[in-house]
Amino acid sequence: MAGYRKYHKEDKVSYALGVTLVFELLKSKAEYVNKVYIHSSMNKGDTLDKLIGICNIHEIDMVYTDKIFNVLSQKENCYVIGEFRKFKGELDNNLSHIVLVNPSNAGNMGTIMRSALGFGLNQIAIIRQAVDAFDPRVVRASMGAIFSTNFVYFDSFDDYKDNYPDRELYTFMLDAKKKIYDISPKGKFSLIFGNEAAGLPKEFAEVGTSVVIPHTAAIDSLNLPIAAGIAMYQATIMKL
Amino acid sequence: MAGYRKYHKEDKVSYALGVTLVFELLKSKAEYVNKVYIHSSMNKGDTLDKLIGICNIHEIDMVYTDKIFNVLSQKENCYVIGEFRKFKGELDNNLSHIVLVNPSNAGNMGTIMRSALGFGLNQIAIIRQAVDAFDPRVVRASMGAIFSTNFVYFDSFDDYKDNYPDRELYTFMLDAKKKIYDISPKGKFSLIFGNEAAGLPKEFAEVGTSVVIPHTAAIDSLNLPIAAGIAMYQATIMKL
Numbered sequence: 001m002a003g004y005r006k007y008h009k010e011d012k013v014s015y016a017l018g019v020t021l022v023f024e025l026l027k028s029k030a031e032y033v034n035k036v037y038i039h040s041s042m043n044k045g046d047t048l049d050k051l052i053g054i055c056n057i058h059e060i061d062m063v064y065t066d067k068i069f070n071v072l073s074q075k076e077n078c079y080v081i082g083e084f085r086k087f088k089g090e091l092d093n094n095l096s097h098i099v100l101v102n103p104s105n106a107g108n109m110g111t112i113m114r115s116a117l118g119f120g121l122n123q124i125a126i127i128r129q130a131v132d133a134f135d136p137r138v139v140r141a142s143m144g145a146i147f148s149t150n151f152v153y154f155d156s157f158d159d160y161k162d163n164y165p166d167r168e169l170y171t172f173m174l175d176a177k178k179k180i181y182d183i184s185p186k187g188k189f190s191l192i193f194g195n196e197a198a199g200l201p202k203e204f205a206e207v208g209t210s211v212v213i214p215h216t217a218a219i220d221s222l223n224l225p226i227a228a229g230i231a232m233y234q235a236t237i238m239k240l
Numbered sequence: 241m242a243g244y245r246k247y248h249k250e251d252k253v254s255y256a257l258g259v260t261l262v263f264e265l266l267k268s269k270a271e272y273v274n275k276v277y278i279h280s281s282m283n284k285g286d287t288l289d290k291l292i293g294i295c296n297i298h299e300i301d302m303v304y305t306d307k308i309f310n311v312l313s314q315k316e317n318c319y320v321i322g323e324f325r326k327f328k329g330e331l332d333n334n335l336s337h338i339v340l341v342n343p344s345n346a347g348n349m350g351t352i353m354r355s356a357l358g359f360g361l362n363q364i365a366i367i368r369q370a371v372d373a374f375d376p377r378v379v380r381a382s383m384g385a386i387f388s389t390n391f392v393y394f395d396s397f398d399d400y401k402d403n404y405p406d407r408e409l410y411t412f413m414l415d416a417k418k419k420i421y422d423i424s425p426k427g428k429f430s431l432i433f434g435n436e437a438a439g440l441p442k443e444f445a446e447v448g449t450s451v452v453i454p455h456t457a458a459i460d461s462l463n464l465p466i467a468a469g470i471a472m473y474q475a476t477i478m479k480l
Contacts, residue, residue, distance in 0.1 A: 115466050118455035148458055181477055213473070215358035218388055226355050226469035229462070233453065233470045237421055 004071040009132040013083050016139055017073050019047060022082040023054075024144025030058040032084045037063050042079035051080065072136065086134050089150035091123050093164055096188045096235070098228070101127040101157060101204075102195040109133060110141025111225040117145040119232040120239075124151040125160045125190070157192075157207075164190070169208025172231060173200050174221060176210035180234050183211055191231050196224045244311040249372035253323050256379055257313050259287060262322040263294075264384025270298040272324045277303050282319035291320065312376065326374050329390035331363050333404055336428045336475070338468070341367040341397060341444075342435040349373060350381025351465040357385040359472040360479075364391040365400045365430070397432075397447075404430070409448025412471060413440050414461060416450035420474050423451055431471050436464045 007014060013034060016025040022036060036055055042048060055062050068081055091097060098116050103109050109131055116122050122145070126133060130153065139146050154160040161169075168189040172180075192207070194200030199221070204210070213230050215222055222230070247254060253274060256265040262276060276295055282288060295302050308321055331337060338356050343349050349371055356362050362385070366373060370393065379386050394400040401409075408429040412420075432447070434440030439461070444450070453470055455462055462470070 118459040219358040229466035
């Protein structure tokens with residue numbers, strides 16, 4: 001009898017909590033799914049039938065138990081959990097990237113993944129120290145976008161830059177002189193964002209083109225996923 | 241001896257949790273502050289001295305107790321709580337507005353307030369049913385922007401429209417034909433957003449100009465505060 005435990009970042013597996021997320025998981029990463037857990041409160045009907053059908057096709061075990069829900073899910077109305085093996089992404093050097101330097105908040109990372117996928121920028125470099133992208137809170141906030149995102153961790157920004165040298169770099173910094181609406185990338189680019197509280201370290205002013213999203217003095221800064229969303233919108237404007 | 245209880249939306253007061261938020265509260269709405277509570281783990285030093293100084297100027301009682309923290313704050317490192325009377329805003333008919341139709345998530349509303357203040361759009365109409373803007377989770381997510389925001393509840397959108405008739409209306413809808421980068425408001429305007437899950441009801445297609453923020457088919461929609469942030473950016477672009 002398996003004992004269930006809370007998620008830890010060292011684990012080989014993570015979890016999609018809730019039926020909508022599990023469908024997204026099965027749509028994009030079925031080959032990584034170990035098991036789908038069903039809670040006793042899950043209604044019989046079309047949704048469950050569809051889930052059973054998909055699991056059958058992919059020969060995924062369905063386990064009927066409430067125990068794992070007590071351990072992994074604080075939310076009400078979570079009656080399906082998908083357990084998946086962590087997958088490895090690879091960045092495409094021919095595409096534009098998002099670079100997150102020391103992101104610390106799981107919800108923010110998930111929200112950024114969702115926006116990035118929405119703007120066709122689902123190539124994300126994550127510079128350590130950084131939150132664990134497989135944290136179930138990232139998975140949830142991404143609304144499943146994580147399953148269609150290529151993300152790779154790097155120990156330093158230099159490490160990233162050495163691997164992907166040939167592109168326009170835009171660093172988002174509050175004291176930048178250039179305004180975001182004045183940029184229009186011609187080729188492939190990387191949009192580079194700092195930590196929620198600290199922003200990018202000063203030395204990033206020397207990296208590529210430093211830009212700011214102008215805002216009133218009434219706030220200290222825009223929320224990170226908002227700034228990233230606006231930047232992605234502006235950088236891809238009229239391409240969608 | 242006062243018994244402390246959790247926040248309820250019927251309460252006459254709400255709370256700013258944490259020292260940063262309490263400073264924002266005192267900066268913008270000191271006249272509404274009833275009390276400032278200090279936890280026994282709050283360090284002596286410059287920050288506390290500054291807080292004491294400001295409270296003295298405004299003749300605000302400081303209460304040294306841990307009890308209210310156990311009731312109101314789940315977060316670690318929350319050592320200061322500001323209790324304030326709910327204040328009433330008024331929308332300025334000469335200014336542009338944000339209109340939130342049936343917003344349901346407290347964190348989202350706070351994040352939108354922060355962006356709105358950042359784009360000089362701190363006039364927010366909220367159409368019921370809607371989350372309580374004074375919920376401490378809204379206050380927190382707003383990073384204090386709520387204390388500089390004029391927000392007013394309306395029972396229906398018509399009610400809002402009747403009171404503020406003379407402006408450009410933009411409704412954000414996924415099936416709109418017009419793209420957001422094609423709009424450039426000339427006078428005062430209102431940006432109108434629907435509920436997180438449901439969006440705006442169909443009939444809003446007949447209200448003003450219906451617009452969409454284009455995104456790939458890989459996501460169902462952008463997260464509401466992201467969409468609102470991009471819309472505010474585009475509507476005020478080059479004015480900041």
